[in-house]
Amino acid sequence: MVPVSAYVVVSAILFVTGLAGVLIRRNFIIVMMSVEIMLNAANINLVAFASHLDSLGGQIMALFVIAIAAGEAAVGLAIIIVVFRGKIATNVDQINLLKW
Amino acid sequence: MVQIFFAYFALVSIAAGILTVSLRSPVHCGIALLALLGHVAGLFVLLHAEFVAVVQIIIYAGAILILYLFVLMLLNLKTEERYFHRRHAWYITGVGALTVELVMVLLASRFDGAKGPATVEAVEQIGNSMAIGIVMFSDYLLLFEIVGVFLLGAIVGAIVLAKTPSQADLSGDER
Numbered sequence: 145m146v147p148v149s150a151y152v153v154v155s156a157i158l159f160v161t162g163l164a165g166v167l168i169r170r171n172f173i174i175v176m177m178s179v180e181i182m183l184n185a186a187n188i189n190l191v192a193f194a195s196h197l198d199s200l201g202g203q204i205m206a207l208f209v210i211a212i213a214a215g216e217a218a219v220g221l222a223i224i225i226v227v228f229r230g231k232i233a234t235n236v237d238q239i240n241l242l243k244w
Numbered sequence: 245m246v247q248i249f250f251a252y253f254a255l256v257s258i259a260a261g262i263l264t265v266s267l268r269s270p271v272h273c274g275i276a277l278l279a280l281l282g283h284v285a286g287l288f289v290l291l292h293a294e295f296v297a298v299v300q301i302i303i304y305a306g307a308i309l310i311l312y313l314f315v316l317m318l319l320n321l322k323t324e325e326r327y328f329h330r331r332h333a334w335y336i337t338g339v340g341a342l343t344v345e346l347v348m349v350l351l352a353s354r355f356d357g358a359k360g361p362a363t364v365e366a367v368e369q370i371g372n373s374m375a376i377g378i379v380m381f382s383d384y385l386l387l388f389e390i391v392g393v394f395l396l397g398a399i400v401g402a403i404v405l406a407k408t409p410s411q412a413d414l415s416g417d418e419r
Binding site for chain 2: 145146148149150151152153154156157158160161162163164165167168169171173174176177178180181184187188191192193194195196197198199200201203204206207208210211212213214215216217218219221222223224225226228
């Protein structure tokens, strides 16, 4: 039997990997992929504790997180298409029109 | 046996995560993300969450990742020479230190709490998907409806944003 702390450690490592991706990558789409990695890390945590504490609530929350990720991907990719079509920018650090 | 599978799924998913944020070509990053999602689904199976694992494969790998790859190929991105923020590269040090700290704290913790009624044997008697369905449509019904409204809003928002502007919009006021 694998202890729950092992799953939590895997989830923590994946989360900081995604966080590093969001911070250092310049390409929009890869920044969004890094957000997906972070959501997956949260899902591992939810399901691990659902199994550890014999409750189904965590698994249901993981399903809701997947639904939220689908909505986020749809809206985020639509915004990316608009930004590319208007030739506003090709990288995250070039979108600075709203920067104070 | 379970330990071997856990080690395989955990190591490959961490490696795929690191590849996703470090590879140069966006399509290669997408493929690495696909490997990550598949191996995380394997971790879910080890945790007796078969329904979540299947949903992960179908929705994440089958729908969301395909959407990403479609947009990637539609936009025809050039691979940048400088694909990291050089100015912010020192964030990596902070993130690495954060990881070490986090792992040490997590390994020292005892994760105890009140046990629920859904033991592995109880769930296996009626099946994982049926058990999830019963709880989702009783205790979490309001949340389910809210997610439905959220997805409707996301669909409408995506269509409105990505719609090609019509001629009337373009000839109108300069916005």
